[in-house]
Amino acid sequence: MKLYSTNNHDLNVDFPTAVFNSMPLDKGLYMPVNIPVLDQEFIQQIDQYTLPQIAFKVASALLDHAIPAEDLQKIIDEAFNFDAPVVPLEAETYVLELFHGPSLAFKDFGARFMSRIMAYFLKDGEQLLDVLVATSGDTGGAVALGFLGVPNTRVTILYPKGKVSEIQELQLCTNGQNIHAIEVEGTFDDCQHLVKQAFADEELNRKLRLTSANSINISRLIPQTLYYFNAYAQLRRAGKKEVIFSVPSGNFGNIAAGLLAYKMGLPVKQFIAATNVNDTVPRYLKTGIYETRPSVQTYANAMDVGAPSNWVRIMDLFNQDKAALQEVLKSYSYTDEETLEGIHSIYDRFAYIACPHTAIAWLALEDYNKENPQENATGVFLSTAHACKFPDVFSEEMSSKIQVPAQVQELTAKLKHAEKMDTEYGSFKNYLTTFY
Numbered sequence: 001m002k003l004y005s006t007n008n009h010d011l012n013v014d015f016p017t018a019v020f021n022s023m024p025l026d027k028g029l030y031m032p033v034n035i036p037v038l039d040q041e042f043i044q045q046i047d048q049y050t051l052p053q054i055a056f057k058v059a060s061a062l063l064d065h066a067i068p069a070e071d072l073q074k075i076i077d078e079a080f081n082f083d084a085p086v087v088p089l090e091a092e093t094y095v096l097e098l099f100h101g102p103s104l105a106f107k108d109f110g111a112r113f114m115s116r117i118m119a120y121f122l123k124d125g126e127q128l129l130d131v132l133v134a135t136s137g138d139t140g141g142a143v144a145l146g147f148l149g150v151p152n153t154r155v156t157i158l159y160p161k162g163k164v165s166e167i168q169e170l171q172l173c174t175n176g177q178n179i180h181a182i183e184v185e186g187t188f189d190d191c192q193h194l195v196k197q198a199f200a201d202e203e204l205n206r207k208l209r210l211t212s213a214n215s216i217n218i219s220r221l222i223p224q225t226l227y228y229f230n231a232y233a234q235l236r237r238a239g240k241k242e243v244i245f246s247v248p249s250g251n252f253g254n255i256a257a258g259l260l261a262y263k264m265g266l267p268v269k270q271f272i273a274a275t276n277v278n279d280t281v282p283r284y285l286k287t288g289i290y291e292t293r294p295s296v297q298t299y300a301n302a303m304d305v306g307a308p309s310n311w312v313r314i315m316d317l318f319n320q321d322k323a324a325l326q327e328v329l330k331s332y333s334y335t336d337e338e339t340l341e342g343i344h345s346i347y348d349r350f351a352y353i354a355c356p357h358t359a360i361a362w363l364a365l366e367d368y369n370k371e372n373p374q375e376n377a378t379g380v381f382l383s384t385a386h387a388c389k390f391p392d393v394f395s396e397e398m399s400s401k402i403q404v405p406a407q408v409q410e411l412t413a414k415l416k417h418a419e420k421m422d423t424e425y426g427s428f429k430n431y432l433t434t435f436y
């Protein structure tokens with residue numbers, strides 16, 4: 001597999017290089033030079049395949065022999081040992097539940113694959129691998145649980161103080177071993193900025209072997225394509241043909257993976273990027289002006305991103321052709337008030353409890369359906385996290401009906417530890433180089 005940088009199409013690196021560098025020095029993002037189109041026969045018969053089989057087919061096409069088949073199958077079987085069911089709510093509305101992994105969020109797909117890929121390529125006796133992650137909530141937990149106990153790795157997670165939920169914070173701060181949490185006095189963008197400064201710091205990079213586990217890492221993007229294929233397989237089994245995916249979006253990694261799946265031949269009628277008031281993308285699609293803004297805090301805090309990193313990947317997938325992209329991608333944004341209304345509507349109509357991110361995806365699907373009443377496709381909105389991770393937004397009645405999985409209950413008994421830090425890069429660098 002060969003990868004280029006979105007800032008330099010002549011760059012050409014192999015898969016392990018892209019995985020460990022995470023970001024090219026020119027600060028672009030890695031993208032596959034060749035996007036393989038899966039054979040029609042496979043797509044036509046996809047309803048006969050299981051999730052691990054689909055994962056293998058999709059990953060081996062993308063990785064193009066970067067990992068021998070037997071090893072790749074083993075990584076896949078270990079990484080995706082949980083389900084991603086599409087659950088019907090009404091005749092043409094389904095929810096794709098991506099929260100059945102250990103951190104109860106869809107980020108488990110990316111993080112569990114990435115950690116195993118990194119462990120696979122790490123050779124005995126090599127320098128310790130320092131994984132840096134900025135998280136707005138869910139990334140941290142998924143990465144922490146993905147890397148926990150992986151030899152020769154050390155994970156540092158930065159999260160914005162007071163802006164992640166209690167369960168999320170517990171998932172970040174109770175691991176011990178090779179996992180370290182830093183509570184930053186600032187926003188998610190501040191955390192992300194600190195990590196980016198570390199990667200651009202030549203002196204630091206001479207001392208430490210740094211890598212990123214954020215959604216910019218190509219080994220997180222690749223495994224996210226598979227649940228789109230797997231959802232499609234399930235819908236085909238249910239007799240559905242035309243599919244619309246509505247994706248709650250923040251850093252736009254999830255929907256970038258969906259669009260990559262589309263480019264690999266997955267028949268999707270429409271993608272919908274659903275955002276909270278951090279609406280850089282919906283504004284761009286409406287006005288043609290791409291203007292990032294500082295992030296604003298919302299109930300859907302994992303989507304509080306003012307400058308979505310993966311957008312450059314999406315533009316590249318469509319050769320910078322906004323008109324072509326707009327045929328496939330619509331985008332809507334919602335306030336906190338609308339999000340709450342959405343949560344209640346879903347509960348009233350389907351007795352289903354959706355987390356705020358998920359509710360936003362449903363609202364966008366509803367709005368799309370209203371604008372396109374003649375379309376006779378099946379709408380699937382992605383549920384990116386278990387409702388129990390966001391207890392503050394629900395009414396008492398709803399809260400009492402949320403079933404908290406056992407692994408979360410166990411967390412509350414554990415000891416919490418996080419290093420407190422300001423947003424000065426000097427403090428972070430100092431910590432990385434001296435305080436471990």
Ligand SMILES: *Cc1c(COP(=O)(O)O)cnc(C)c1O
Binds near residue numbers: 137250357
């Ligand atoms: C990370 C996250 C998102 C946003 O996903 P992106 O890939 O960053 O667009 C949405 N919902 C939840 C629950 C998340 O954790």
